[in-house]
Amino acid sequence: MIVNEKIAIEHGLKSDEYKKICNLLKRTPNITELGIFSAMWNEHCSYKSSRLHLKKLPTKGEKVIQGPGENAGVIDIEDGDAIVFKIESHNHPSFIEPYQGAATGVGGIMRDVFTMGARPIANLNSIHFGSPQHKKTKNLLRGVVHGIGGYGNCMGVPTIAGQTSFDSSYNGNILVNAMTLGLVKKNKIFYSKAAGLNKPVIYVGSKTGRDGIHGASMASTSFDEKIEEKKPTVQVGDPFTEKLLLEACLELMAGDSIIAIQDMGAAGLTSSSIEMASKGNLGVEINLNKVPCREAKMTPYEIMLSESQERMLIVLENGKEELAKKIFDKWNLDFAIIGKTTDSKNIELFFDDKQVANIPVNTLVENSPMYDRKWKKSKLPKKNKIKKDVLNSLKIKDVLKKVLSNPNICSKKWIWQQYDHTVMGDTIQKPGGDSGVVRVHGTNKAIAASVDSSAVYCWAHPLTGGKQVVAESWRNLISVGAKPIAITNCLNFGSPENEDNMGEFVECVQGIGEACEYLNFPVVSGNVSFYNQTKEIGIKPTPSIGGVGIIKDYNKMVTMNFKEINNIVMVIGKTEGHIDQSLFARSILDEKNGPPTRS
Amino acid sequence: MKSSVITFPGSNCDRDMDVALNKFGFKNKMVWHNDNELPKSDLVVLPGGFSYGDYLRCGSMASKSKIMHSVINFAKSGGLVMGICNGFQILVETGLLPGVLLRNKYLEFICKNVHVKVDNKQNPYFKNLDKNIFEFHIAHNEGNYFCTKDQLDEIKDNNQIAIYYCDKNGHTEEQYNPNGSMKNIAGIFNKEKNVLGMMPHPERMIDQSLSGEDGSLFFKNLINNLK
Numbered sequence: 001m002i003v004n005e006k007i008a009i010e011h012g013l014k015s016d017e018y019k020k021i022c023n024l025l026k027r028t029p030n031i032t033e034l035g036i037f038s039a040m041w042n043e044h045c046s047y048k049s050s051r052l053h054l055k056k057l058p059t060k061g062e063k064v065i066q067g068p069g070e071n072a073g074v075i076d077i078e079d080g081d082a083i084v085f086k087i088e089s090h091n092h093p094s095f096i097e098p099y100q101g102a103a104t105g106v107g108g109i110m111r112d113v114f115t116m117g118a119r120p121i122a123n124l125n126s127i128h129f130g131s132p133q134h135k136k137t138k139n140l141l142r143g144v145v146h147g148i149g150g151y152g153n154c155m156g157v158p159t160i161a162g163q164t165s166f167d168s169s170y171n172g173n174i175l176v177n178a179m180t181l182g183l184v185k186k187n188k189i190f191y192s193k194a195a196g197l198n199k200p201v202i203y204v205g206s207k208t209g210r211d212g213i214h215g216a217s218m219a220s221t222s223f224d225e226k227i228e229e230k231k232p233t234v235q236v237g238d239p240f241t242e243k244l245l246l247e248a249c250l251e252l253m254a255g256d257s258i259i260a261i262q263d264m265g266a267a268g269l270t271s272s273s274i275e276m277a278s279k280g281n282l283g284v285e286i287n288l289n290k291v292p293c294r295e296a297k298m299t300p301y302e303i304m305l306s307e308s309q310e311r312m313l314i315v316l317e318n319g320k321e322e323l324a325k326k327i328f329d330k331w332n333l334d335f336a337i338i339g340k341t342t343d344s345k346n347i348e349l350f351f352d353d354k355q356v357a358n359i360p361v362n363t364l365v366e367n368s369p370m371y372d373r374k375w376k377k378s379k380l381p382k383k384n385k386i387k388k389d390v391l392n393s394l395k396i397k398d399v400l401k402k403v404l405s406n407p408n409i410c411s412k413k414w415i416w417q418q419y420d421h422t423v424m425g426d427t428i429q430k431p432g433g434d435s436g437v438v439r440v441h442g443t444n445k446a447i448a449a450s451v452d453s454s455a456v457y458c459w460a461h462p463l464t465g466g467k468q469v470v471a472e473s474w475r476n477l478i479s480v481g482a483k484p485i486a487i488t489n490c491l492n493f494g495s496p497e498n499e500d501n502m503g504e505f506v507e508c509v510q511g512i513g514e515a516c517e518y519l520n521f522p523v524v525s526g527n528v529s530f531y532n533q534t535k536e537i538g539i540k541p542t543p544s545i546g547g548v549g550i551i552k553d554y555n556k557m558v559t560m561n562f563k564e565i566n567n568i569v570m571v572i573g574k575t576e577g578h579i580d581q582s583l584f585a586r587s588i589l590d591e592k593n594g595p596p597t598r599s
Numbered sequence: 600m601k602s603s604v605i606t607f608p609g610s611n612c613d614r615d616m617d618v619a620l621n622k623f624g625f626k627n628k629m630v631w632h633n634d635n636e637l638p639k640s641d642l643v644v645l646p647g648g649f650s651y652g653d654y655l656r657c658g659s660m661a662s663k664s665k666i667m668h669s670v671i672n673f674a675k676s677g678g679l680v681m682g683i684c685n686g687f688q689i690l691v692e693t694g695l696l697p698g699v700l701l702r703n704k705y706l707e708f709i710c711k712n713v714h715v716k717v718d719n720k721q722n723p724y725f726k727n728l729d730k731n732i733f734e735f736h737i738a739h740n741e742g743n744y745f746c747t748k749d750q751l752d753e754i755k756d757n758n759q760i761a762i763y764y765c766d767k768n769g770h771t772e773e774q775y776n777p778n779g780s781m782k783n784i785a786g787i788f789n790k791e792k793n794v795l796g797m798m799p800h801p802e803r804m805i806d807q808s809l810s811g812e813d814g815s816l817f818f819k820n821l822i823n824n825l826k
């Protein structure tokens with residue numbers, strides 16, 4: 001197939017992006033190469049609309065071992081221990097196929113964490129659905145909850161906290177954000193930077209199939225009425241294989257065989273091999289005939305773009321191949337030497353003894369597009385004047401009943417009881433409180449984690465909303481007696497090509513940045529999910545903040561339940577009587593305008 | 600006292616069980632499913648998890664593992680074998696225990712504390728316990744015990760029902776049944792009472808900071824009974 005502009009556009013590239021590719025290569029790419037460019041240059045992988053703004057977030061701190069740019073962030077929790085954590089979105093696939101979409105979201109984020117050598121010790125999630133009355137909501141909620149449980153429970157990692165909300169802006173685009181925390185020794189952290197020439201490149205895990213091809217590209221566009229046709233772009237998860245992969249990787253990591261390791265997530269073999277080569281400033285040569293395939297007659301294009309789950313790419317030390325193979329054989333996983341590192345600084349692919357792609361790595365990474373999108377600033381809305389007689393006509397008991405039974409406030413026990421939250425025997429604060437808390441196995445320390453978002457505030461005034469979410473995360477951590485350390489963020493927005501949506505993004509990020517700066521609460525990892533919209537209708541801006549804190553002595557942890565009769569109840573902080581954007585204003589007074597509470 | 604915990608591919612409560620057994624004085628060994636021989640043991644535990652991903656039927660593939668020949672022989676010669684959750688599912692698949700474990704009645708995974716009533720103390724597991732009602736923790740998708748009417752008559756006649764789901768006062772009405780199990784059955788013995796299978800996880804209740812301490816009572820008593 002001869003590549004032309006039309007085919008490039010079908011791959012989600014813009015006309016000028018296609019021209020840029022031809023200029024960089026000084027020729028027309030072949031179809032495999034075009035597929036690789038489209039995978040690396042889409043919004044999901046390249047952060048082309050967000051990079052400029054994300055640079056402004058504070059990412060450094062005394063406790064930060066690794067900030068954004070790796071598979072996950074890493075913080076120091078003293079005594080030689082570190083916590084690896086990250087949150088990631090799986091919104092688009094979960095709307096198309098809720099069980100598999102949510103399950104593979106959980107699987108993907110756990111791989112990001114154990115790729116770095118950490119054993120996952122806790123999962124969290126932030127899930128957002130359309131109106132409870134909407135015809136799709138019930139099925140999506142059930143599917144997503146089953147999917148999260150199905151994967152996390154089988155992996156034997158407790159799901160310790162989460163957040164669920166309902167709002168009609170998610171009717172056509174639900175949000176599924178999954179977060180994982182892992183525990184690692186500070187001197188045993190693994191990174192994705194390849195190093196050294198002629199080192200074997202190893203493929204381990206499941207076989208490659210045709211599932212998930214163009215998954216990352218699909219997540220970089222809006223939905224329309226043809227959404228059902230996109231089902232084949234959703235990956236299918238196998239948590240059993242991932243459990244084996246986890247144990248096998250940790251077993252191999254106990255020794256000194258690995259130079260670099262990277263999971264095959266979005267854009268599969270393409271992004272993993274290119275990122276490892278790019279970070280190491282090296283080239284890589286891969287023989288695609290060596291890649292274990294699940295289906296017959298897969299083409300180089302399909303092998304490179306498949307998003308089959310539960311796969312890892314490893315650069316090994318020379319001479320460690322046999323040892324590594326023995327471990328993966330023990331766990332019944334595929335193991336194949338598929339290539340080597342080179343000094344060409346190109347990615348070179350071979351298939352049936354022919355070269356099928358040859359692209360300079362830097363054209364895919366450093367030369368990827370970056371946009372300074374147009375955006376609109378939001379004004380702080382005027383305060384509402386609520387009439388006394390309206391308030392006087394309300395009976396406080398009825399109002400309380402209505403507010404407490406609102407789906408956004410009521411108990412979410414039905415959800416979290418379907419997640420194994422006690423496996424691993426270290427969960428000392430279960431879901432349902434301000435933060436989940438797990439002990440650092442075998443020590444007196446504990447880690448608190450919470451995931452928060454407040455789309456209504458961010459929608460009313462993105463700058464204030466962005467600050468408010470960070471403050472909420474901070475409060476949830478200190479409420480259990482933890483000292484907050486750092487956050488990860490998952491930034492869910494509409495189309496960056498729309499000035500209003502882009503404005504929401506820019507100002508929410510600014511608000512998050514200001515609050516993090518003020519609180520010394522750095523951002524160590526995260527992801528951006530744009531195009532959460534069906535046709536022209538976007539979601540409310542929904543940055544999710546995953547906060548992590550430490551409790552030095554878990555016996556001093558605080559819980560929220562009232563302990564005894566006659567205990568004194570206190571309110572700390574000033575009650576200013578701010579009502580706009582409260583659940584009360586929105587659901588009882590039916591007043592949707594006004595500013596959010598300031599923080 | 601020596602114990603062995605078998606790790607199958609997909610087991611995920613093996614470490615928790617190891618922690619619990621060691622905490623209460625067992626010298627525990629982890630045993631790989633592909634091994635041929637059990638180490639010398641006073642107790643063998645099949646832990647919870649998702650052996651072989653729970654694919655095909657929960658426990659069915661693990662029941663055919665290499666090590667299981669040795670476990671079955673050990674049980675048949677009177678050795679103590681305890682299966683928790685997935686371990687219980689594996690034990691019914693081997694035929695060491697009667698019946699099957701179906702999908703939970705409401706088709707959902709359940710993770711919560713429940714109360715169970717110990718009915719029969721004429722056995723090495725519950726002998727000498729000074730209370731009858733325990734708060735344990737369950738976490739499963741397939742814990743709905745089912746057997747034929749003849750089997751049920753037989754296990755009743757032989758006092759093989761180990762524990763029932765109940766409320767904190769020991770009432771065993773249907774409303775205290777979390778998963779639809781026949782007769783609220785949460786655990787059963789073989790005829791000889793040396794093999795025990797149960798859905799609840801005592802190993803998750805061994806510390807005041809966890810879900811509770813009734814698991815500690817269980818393990819302390821168990822090791823004393825074996826001494």
